[in-house]
Amino acid sequence: MKKILIVGAGISGATVANKLANAGKEVLVIDEKTHIGGNCYDLRQDGIMVHQYGAHIFHTSIKEVYEFLSKFTTFTNYEHQVKAVINGKEVPVPFNFNSIDILFEPDRAKELKDKLLAHYKLDSKVPILELQNAEDKELQFLAEFVYENLFLHYTLKQWGLRPDELDKSVSARVPVYVGTDDRYFPWDAYQGIPNEGYTKMMENMFSHKNIEIKLNTSFSSLDANDFDQIIYTGTIDGFFNYKLGELPYRSESFDNVTIDKAFFQSNSVINYPNEHEYTRIIEHKYFLNDNTDKTIISYEYPEAYEQGKNDPYYPIATPETTKLYQSYLELAKEFPKIKFIGRLGDYKYYDMDKAVNRALEVALQIQQKG
Numbered sequence: 001m002k003k004i005l006i007v008g009a010g011i012s013g014a015t016v017a018n019k020l021a022n023a024g025k026e027v028l029v030i031d032e033k034t035h036i037g038g039n040c041y042d043l044r045q046d047g048i049m050v051h052q053y054g055a056h057i058f059h060t061s062i063k064e065v066y067e068f069l070s071k072f073t074t075f076t077n078y079e080h081q082v083k084a085v086i087n088g089k090e091v092p093v094p095f096n097f098n099s100i101d102i103l104f105e106p107d108r109a110k111e112l113k114d115k116l117l118a119h120y121k122l123d124s125k126v127p128i129l130e131l132q133n134a135e136d137k138e139l140q141f142l143a144e145f146v147y148e149n150l151f152l153h154y155t156l157k158q159w160g161l162r163p164d165e166l167d168k169s170v171s172a173r174v175p176v177y178v179g180t181d182d183r184y185f186p187w188d189a190y191q192g193i194p195n196e197g198y199t200k201m202m203e204n205m206f207s208h209k210n211i212e213i214k215l216n217t218s219f220s221s222l223d224a225n226d227f228d229q230i231i232y233t234g235t236i237d238g239f240f241n242y243k244l245g246e247l248p249y250r251s252e253s254f255d256n257v258t259i260d261k262a263f264f265q266s267n268s269v270i271n272y273p274n275e276h277e278y279t280r281i282i283e284h285k286y287f288l289n290d291n292t293d294k295t296i297i298s299y300e301y302p303e304a305y306e307q308g309k310n311d312p313y314y315p316i317a318t319p320e321t322t323k324l325y326q327s328y329l330e331l332a333k334e335f336p337k338i339k340f341i342g343r344l345g346d347y348k349y350y351d352m353d354k355a356v357n358r359a360l361e362v363a364l365q366i367q368q369k370g
């Protein structure tokens, strides 16, 4: 039997572990944290399922990923909506026709919506940077409005960078939506929250006689020679001891507050692009419809990642960091028995579904190699 080490018990590690264990491999999974689940870790507190590392909404258009995870959980039919406070009013995000109706007088709102429809298809999403390049004056006005009120200051807080310093793939995640659908992910066929939480879902993924899990265990405490294959879901620059330089990550701190009333806000997630140091407030009970007298909210404060102080959450994609990451990939070629995957290993802003999809691909490659 080939012995496989998986570094990281997050959703990437759980996916590979499950696939390889089912293919008859002996798998050891380690994590330096004291719990499984990585960033998706959730825990019930005072009857409310609290997402310990920020709100996690599962959404995907990849059927294979949905079907794979559905073996380990059922999903609620929760469909995510986000609101942002602009000029003191709560408006739907992505910015859409309803947002326009809330923020502009009826005649002006109609003009702006008609303009959008004259240039783009109903139900299409237009990246904000694309809208800024439109030739039409009214569309330029709208683009500037959204950029200034929704995008610029949020991006500065979230990333510590201006939007034009970031890779376009990051700004593409904040489109203007040409229509009235208030859902955050209207283009994804599958979405929801695991009925018993992400941690339980991942417990089920790890529950196999061929899988052993050791928590509170760092990769540096093991001998890599003891394993035929290593799947590494930690930071790729950390693996190489930052030999070529540090890849930057964004981190966050979460201030969780219990409030002695049933509800605090009108929605699970409310963004504050322009006011406050926090970017958003999460009210956790909305995810699983928890019926409690109290509520738990989290303020999310973005901050720079510093080794040993906080966790690396978001790879910061810029032309320079992409180049540095490519150099680490070149270095990785000298270590064929190690595969880097996941948000940190691939240095990519994966959502859960993309992390699972990549992990499924890598598990298949390993199985095919025998």
Ligand SMILES: Cc1cc2nc3c(=O)[nH]c(=O)nc-3n(C[C@H](O)[C@H](O)[C@H](O)COP(=O)(O)OP(=O)(O)OC[C@H]3O[C@@H](n4cnc5c(N)ncnc54)[C@H](O)[C@@H]3O)c2cc1C
Binding pocket: 007, 008, 009, 010, 011, 012, 013, 030, 031, 032, 033, 037, 038, 039, 040, 053, 054, 055, 056, 057, 058, 059, 217, 218, 219, 220, 233, 234, 235, 252, 313, 314, 341, 342, 343, 344, 350, 351, 352, 353, 355
């Ligand atoms: C605030 C926030 C909100 C998010 N919201 C969503 C959302 O709504 N929807 C969505 O789809 N995705 C969301 N994501 C993204 C999602 O969290 C990731 O796609 C997913 O967690 C990636 O899983 P992973 O296993 O690759 O990495 P991780 O979850 O980071 O797991 C990596 C694990 O490896 C361990 N590890 C690292 N290095 C070592 C080492 N040297 N030794 C031992 N262990 C090590 C870490 O402790 C960690 O547990 C969000 C992320 C954040 C930060």
